[in-house]
Amino acid sequence: MPLPASSKATLTGHIKEVSFKKGHLIIKANKIDQNIYFIKKGLVRAFADIGESEVTFWIGKEGATIISMRSYVEHKEGYEHIELLEDCELYQLEGTILQELFLADIHIANWGRKFAELELIHTEERLISRQFKTATERYKDLLQNNPDFLQRVQLNVIASYLGITQVSLSRIRADVRC
Amino acid sequence: MPLPASSKATLTGHIKEVSFKKGHLIIKANKIDQNIYFIKKGLVRAFADIGESEVTFWIGKEGATIISMRSYVEHKEGYEHIELLEDCELYQLEGTILQELFLADIHIANWGRKFAELELIHTEERLISRQFKTATERYKDLLQNNPDFLQRVQLNVIASYLGITQVSLSRIRADVRC
DNA sequence: CTGAGATTTTATCATTTGTAAAATGAGATG
DNA sequence: CATCTCATTTTACAAATGATAAAATCTCAG
DSSP states (O other): OOOOHHHHHHHHHTOEEEEEOTTOEEEOTTSOOOOEEEEEEOOEEEEEEETTEEEEEEEEOTTOEEOOHHHHHHSSOOSOEEEESSOEEEEEEOHHHHHHHHHHOHHHHHHHHHHHHHHHHHHHHHHHHHHHOOHHHHHHHHHHHOHHHHHHSOHHHHHHHHTSOHHHHHHHHHHHHO | OOOOHHHHHHHHHTOEEEEEOTTOEEEOTTSOOOOEEEEEEOOEEEEEEETTEEEEEEEEOTTOEEOOHHHHHHSSOOSOEEEESSOEEEEEEOHHHHHHHHHHOHHHHHHHHHHHHHHHHHHHHHHHHHHHSOHHHHHHHHHHHOHHHHHHSOHHHHHHHHTSOHHHHHHHHHHHHO
16 A cells, blocks of 8 residues: 555654564463564464464464554454564554554555455455365465465464364375375 | 544445345456445345355345455455345445545545454454364354344355355254254 | 484374265245 | 245265374484
């Protein structure tokens, strides 16, 4: 979404650069964290605790935006942890400031709208593909669209992201090789 | 999302009421349709053609908003058909007008932002639940949250919406009865 | 280099879900 | 009422995936 120079300056004026080590939990579940981060360098996953286990439902790399969805949208406790899978350099923007900017600057409001809309399409497409594609097809899609994830992310996380067990993923990988 | 009276008046000024019969395809896949509809009365589903079969990935009733997601967001051909499951009364707003209003009225821009954000949370939660809940749990959730869907929607559509076959759904229903 | 711990793969069996076809039910129509 | 059509359920069998445990492989500090 294009932003006029003045709005862009307003935004960047409130941004500071931060970096964290691999393994750091930048956002914790069941807390309100309205901060928004943009990944300059590194790799990150969002996961939710489900009873004993955890479900990874999002992986982001350079260029992606990190938020606690429910904190950002509804100012309530989020359901996800966000963990750095690599050492990361991030741009940080305080959520409270962003909320004010949304109300003050129409270009920023539309930029925020576009962000949510694009994420929405992306999530909806994943939901649809989950609905009719086999695990093997989903793996191949990942291989096609984000081959670097396979190099950079542990397979148990990939398996969770694909909605299967690690053992199933291993079987699929063995099949695909042939 | 609260709207000041003036913005609300602007919006409603551009709205017209329309109604269609059950079975009507209000939005067709592979076309650009930027219109946005609000359901006053009735029931609607969105589905995508996948080879021979179709995947229902959204069901909306009174109060819901109907759009062709990719048309609305990216002004490209949408991937979904939207079909009326009952006779419907709808409020219609032309997409091109709405896009102009987004750029002209900051309150409407933020209203549009909020809409996308809430849809996003809802879709993400469905994706997560799809990732770790069994088909039986998803059926019980639907029973809990939208019991009327079971009365108003055919079971083959419900099955598709839950991401299972109609046979599986029938098995689950037989189990749940016991 | 070596060994401990982490990660990945294999093997086995149980369970879930899919496919196809038949049986049942519920309405509509003549 | 007889029949037709469509929706739903049931049955039988096949395929995919899950659970568990064990083996193989990889990583890296010492």
